[in-house]
Amino acid sequence: MQEGLIRSDIELRTPVAIAVGAGFKREIASLTGMQNFLKEWPTASRSESHATALRACEAARAGEIDLEKARQAFLVFARKARIEWTGADPVAVLRAAKIRRNRARASRAQRGAQH
Numbered sequence: 001m002q003e004g005l006i007r008s009d010i011e012l013r014t015p016v017a018i019a020v021g022a023g024f025k026r027e028i029a030s031l032t033g034m035q036n037f038l039k040e041w042p043t044a045s046r047s048e049s050h051a052t053a054l055r056a057c058e059a060a061r062a063g064e065i066d067l068e069k070a071r072q073a074f075l076v077f078a079r080k081a082r083i084e085w086t087g088a089d090p091v092a093v094l095r096a097a098k099i100r101r102n103r104a105r106a107s108r109a110q111r112g113a114q115h
Helices: 031-040 048-061 067-080 090-114
Strands: 011-019 025-030
Touching (some): 025 031
Antiparallel strands (some): 011 025
């Protein structure tokens, strides 16, 4: 890559899927998409992984690093922010967790009643 050359938008080979809301997936398919998402992220929720991902995107746009490195930095941010799309339906996951908690409570209550 040529250093110092600012490039226009670049499409990702593999889009990044993130969870936005209960059960909704958003695919980010370009460098500009990643940068815009990071810039729109709430200031109060920004972390070091957010700053690293934003710097990586800027470096990729300037041709200083490979686009895949910026994508990986964005994925680390998404994982740490707990917005990485896992493919699991969040509603089903929460429902299953509630069922497990209720069963555990019932089991504890039953053991307590036997003593």
